[in-house]
Amino acid sequence: MAELFQTPLTAWHHAAGAKMAPFAGWDMPIQYAGIIAEHQHTRSAASIFDICHMGEFLLKGAGAQQALSKVVTHNLATLATGKCRYGFLLNEQGGIQDDLIVYCLGEDEYMLVVNGACTDSDFSWIKQNLPAEIMLEDISKSTAKIDLQGPKSIEALESTLGKSFRSLGYFNFETVDIDGEKMIVSRTGYTGELGYEFYLPASKALLLWKKLLENEHVKPAGLGARDTLRLEVGLPLYGQDLDEKHTPSEAGYGMMLKSEADYIGKGADKEIREQLVALTIPGRRSARHHDPVTLPDGQEVGIVTSGSFAPSVGCAVALAYIKKEVAEQTSFLIKGARTSLEATRADLPFYKEGTARTKLQG
Structure with a gap:
């Protein structure tokens, strides 16, 4: 088994008693206090996530x-x-x-x-499709990424960095100083809540992490809560909900294909054979990745890509690729390992109270 990569924060996670597990070749924290507790804290206050594996x-x-x-x-x-x-x-x-x-x-x-x-394969693919005079540099090893997410993240951000970020709009960023180095502060995230993503030198990651934790609203959260948070608001995970066999249009992102450039895959990216469908399941029992999906009469029509109990919704939810011709049906069955689960087609996001796009005052 290959040795796992470590982030600049790995030693801190171990010292803090985090439950660790391999993820994309990295030794990553899955949870600290528990997935549901970390999920709920992110929805109500603010959490920080180690995303240095990106x-x-x-x-x-x-x-x-x-x-x-x-x-x-x-x-x-x-x-x-x-x-x-x-x-x-x-x-x-x-x-x-x-x-x-x-x-x-x-x-x-x-x-x-x-x-x-995908870092290595993406770099190779992009490099081979660029003119020689365009400079492409992989800065992943020297760059750390920390996410601050939750409705109280603005208070934590401003108290940590000592300046106002109220005018920073959604999907906007600015560059600030941290201990004499440059850091990007981006108003983006993967939880559906107001939040910020920081890109900074790896040598400054632990400094920022500890500074953020000094704020009373902030607690650390692992990849377990990050997954339930993103699923509740319908954000896809590459390798499960997105893959090389499906187009952006099949995943529900056809409306984003607005570029007039002749990019690789253009035209073919509009093809729809299956559609990524949102499903709700009564109770706490959740579907699993690769579970078959059928119509009520038993006809197999798709496969689950992501599934979990959704703490903020109060039931289990799932995403599944369903054959185009039956994707508008409302009732399905998910064939789990032990039992069949009744599932109903839903609209995204499952959780509709997220604060990601909140217009900040002041």
């Missing part, structure tokens, strides 16, 4: 916007400096190789944030 690339050079526009689905022509945008890296068949956020750092200068398990 990959970051710098891309710049004359013509970088045009060159990158041929590799990703993002509409970079309308992405201004200080803003970031979610989108996809596709293969020739329109399948999703990864989902990623692109940050516009300046004219023809970008930072790409990719999933940890």
